[in-house]
Each structure stands twice: as C-alpha cells, then as structure tokens.
Amino acid sequence: MTAETPIKIGNIVDVEITGLQKYGAFVKFGKSRGLIHISEVQSGYIADIHEVIETGQIKRAQIIDIDDYTGKISLSLRTLEKQPQSHHIQRKFHFNNPNNKIGFQPFKDNLSDWTNEQMAYLKKVKSEQL
Structure with a gap:
C-alpha cells in the first residue's frame, strides 16, 4: 500500500508493533496508527500477548474496521492465516472444556x-x- 492509497477495510498492510497491552497491540503503518485486538492476533486462545509478538516487529495485517466517527483503525493478523478459526470455534472449545471454571456452574x-x-x-x- 502506497502513501496515496486510501485506507479501506480489507486492505493488507505492513505494520510495526509500537506497543503492547494485555488487550492488544498498537501498530503504525505509514502515517496511520491502529490496534490489533488480542483476539485478532492469532486463532486460538492467547493468555499473554507478550509471548506471541514483540514491540518493533514488522507484521502483515489486514484492516478489518474503521470507525467513521473516531477514525480508529482495527487490524487483524488472524484473518491472514491459511485456515483462521472463527471466534465461535474458540468459544465452543472454551465453554465445553470441563476444566474451565466459567459460566453459571x-x-x-x-x-x-x-x-x-x-x-x-x-x-x-x-x-x-x-
């Protein structure tokens, strides 16, 4: 993506990881900044984002949402996996696991x-x- 190319949902861009929080990774690409939520880093459960990615890494990501009001950009690494799992599959595994102490039980x-x-x-x- 060049500097003249408008940012659109679906675009694939090279991003630099600029910061990590427990809920996701802050990234920059060109003059833009965005967030990769922890659920969009990879398929499956991630307990600690610091074990999966590091600040300073360059990754290829896909733009999945642009908030028209705030201009916030959401990106995903998971959508570029060869066989990304949906969140529903992850939830089904998590909720059907008898070792997880979740829900009303x-x-x-x-x-x-x-x-x-x-x-x-x-x-x-x-x-x-x-």
Missing part, C-alpha cells in the same frame, strides 16, 4: 457455601449489636 456449585457464610456473618453482626 461454578456459581451454582458455590452458592450454598456463600449463602451459609453470609448467614453466619449476619448472625454474628446481629448478636454484636444486641
């Missing part, structure tokens, strides 16, 4: 213990007030 499993603890605390507070 852990809440349901612990609710009676939490209720008993709270009732004991309230009885203690009430007896101290008398």
Whole structure:
C-alpha cells in the first residue's frame, strides 16, 4: 500500500508493533496508527500477548474496521492465516472444556457455601449489636 492509497477495510498492510497491552497491540503503518485486538492476533486462545509478538516487529495485517466517527483503525493478523478459526470455534472449545471454571456452574456449585457464610456473618453482626 502506497502513501496515496486510501485506507479501506480489507486492505493488507505492513505494520510495526509500537506497543503492547494485555488487550492488544498498537501498530503504525505509514502515517496511520491502529490496534490489533488480542483476539485478532492469532486463532486460538492467547493468555499473554507478550509471548506471541514483540514491540518493533514488522507484521502483515489486514484492516478489518474503521470507525467513521473516531477514525480508529482495527487490524487483524488472524484473518491472514491459511485456515483462521472463527471466534465461535474458540468459544465452543472454551465453554465445553470441563476444566474451565466459567459460566453459571461454578456459581451454582458455590452458592450454598456463600449463602451459609453470609448467614453466619449476619448472625454474628446481629448478636454484636444486641
């Protein structure tokens, strides 16, 4: 992409990683800046973005969104993979994994213990007030 080429969704650009946060990577390309959200770095779950990419790296990315109001540009490395997985596949794996303590089941499993603890605390507070 040359300097004269307008930035459009779908364009593929070479970006430099300029900063990393737990939620994604800040990048620059030409005179523009953007963000690659952690979910767009690669297919599959990423626990720590610092283990996957580094500041200063040059990567090929695809523009996936441009906010018309703020001008913010979202990019993706995942869309350029040979066989990118959708987020639905990742969610299905994550939610169907019995080792993951997510959703309402852990809440349901612990609710009676939490209720008993709270009732004991309230009885203690009430007896101290008398």
